[in-house]
Amino acid sequence: MATLAQIAASAGVSEATVSRVLNDKxxxxxxxxxxxxxxxxxxxxxxxxxxxxxxxxxxxxxxxELENPIFPAFAQVIEDALARRRFTPVLCTQSxxxxxxxxxxxxxxxxxxxxxxxxxxxxADTSSDHERYQLLIDRGMPxxxxxxxxxxxxxxxxxxxxxxxxxxxxxxxxQLGHTRIGLATGxxxxxxSARKRTGxxxxxxxxxxxxxxxxxxxxxxxxxxxxxxxxxxxxxYDRGATAVVCASDLMALxxxxxxxxxxxxxxxxxxxxxxxxxxxxxxxxxxxxxxxQPVQGMGAAAVQALADAIDGxxxxxxxxxFKPELVLRASSxxxxxx
Numbered sequence: 478m479a480t481l482a483q484i485a486a487s488a489g490v491s492e493a494t495v496s497r498v499l500n501d502k503x504x505x506x507x508x509x510x511x512x513x514x515x516x517x518x519x520x521x522x523x524x525x526x527x528x529x530x531x532x533x534x535x536x537x538x539x540x541x542e543l544e545n546p547i548f549p550a551f552a553q554v555i556e557d558a559l560a561r562r563r564f565t566p567v568l569c570t571q572s573x574x575x576x577x578x579x580x581x582x583x584x585x586x587x588x589x590x591x592x593x594x595x596x597x598x599x600x601a602d603t604s605s606d607h608e609r610y611q612l613l614i615d616r617g618m619p620x621x622x623x624x625x626x627x628x629x630x631x632x633x634x635x636x637x638x639x640x641x642x643x644x645x646x647x648x649x650x651x652q653l654g655h656t657r658i659g660l661a662t663g664x665x666x667x668x669x670s671a672r673k674r675t676g677x678x679x680x681x682x683x684x685x686x687x688x689x690x691x692x693x694x695x696x697x698x699x700x701x702x703x704x705x706x707x708x709x710x711x712x713x714y715d716r717g718a719t720a721v722v723c724a725s726d727l728m729a730l731x732x733x734x735x736x737x738x739x740x741x742x743x744x745x746x747x748x749x750x751x752x753x754x755x756x757x758x759x760x761x762x763x764x765x766x767x768x769x770q771p772v773q774g775m776g777a778a779a780v781q782a783l784a785d786a787i788d789g790x791x792x793x794x795x796x797x798x799f800k801p802e803l804v805l806r807a808s809s810x811x812x813x814x815x
């Protein structure tokens with residue numbers, strides 16, 4: 478065990494204060510108590526049993542995978558917010574050929590979870606049967622959905638405003654002089670992809686006065702992967718695109734790779750914009766211009782909504798749209814001259 482002096486030095490309090498906290502005695506401010514407990518955690522020592530906070534219950538957190546860095550980012554924010562409310566998060570990560578979302582839900586129910594948060598789950602797939610979620614709601618299970626909307630479900634939905642994201646990205650590229658702008662997005666059956674498509678077409682029609690048919694021709698569907706982005710971008714480059722907006726940062730990495738394989742320079746010959754602003758995007762070569770999802774705000778709001786539902790408080794069953802932010806970096810630049 479650490480000495481009182483070590484803990485006191487780390488917490489910035491007296492040894493007497495440390496002793497009072499460790500013995501769960503009164504006469505210590507909340508700030509000092511928190512500093513001592515944090516010092517214990519930082520020094521790598523377990524808290525005395527009587528100081529450990531009792532869990533308010535298990536909460537399931539279902540995410541599609543962890544290879545795309547935006548999902549670990551959501552998981553971290555949501556788990557931290559749950560822990561601050563004394564909930565114990567149970568992370569369920571799907572993978573190809575692994576445990577399905579339905580199997581995870583069955584397991585979570587077996588473990589008696591108090592609620593479930595779904596991030597980019599099957600609720601985002603318009604071709605999926607959403608009856609599975611209705612069954613959860615019917616049995617009184619509090620659920621919250623992040624990024625994706627399913628009509629008719631009495632639950633809160635929190636999504637990034639995909640249409641606004643396209644307005645920001647396209648408007649910026651048009652200001653830079655680009656007139657041949659493409660969109661590399663995911664399968665159209667997913668609600669975020671469909672909304673990006675609609676927002677992209679509207680942005681091109683508004684800024685460049687294209688017809689709906691002309692604007693739609695600049696959209697290429699692919700997978701939400703580096704390879705999917707490269708394939709979609711290749712097709713857009715074949716059509717003469719000088720700028721590509723991508724539906725994820727991973728797709729943007731693929732678009733940059735595809736450009737370099739053609740001998741094109743980013744951003745001198747072609748500009749690339751991503752979506753998410755996941756970790757390390759600012760350290761690429763070149764640093765990636767991208768549309769940032771408000772992960773912190775969305776994660777906190779999701780936990781707040783779930784906690785209110787668990788407490789039996791009335792919550793509006795509707796979708797909340799969060800405004801994205803365009804983060805300017807070096808992967809975008811003026812349109813190349815003819």
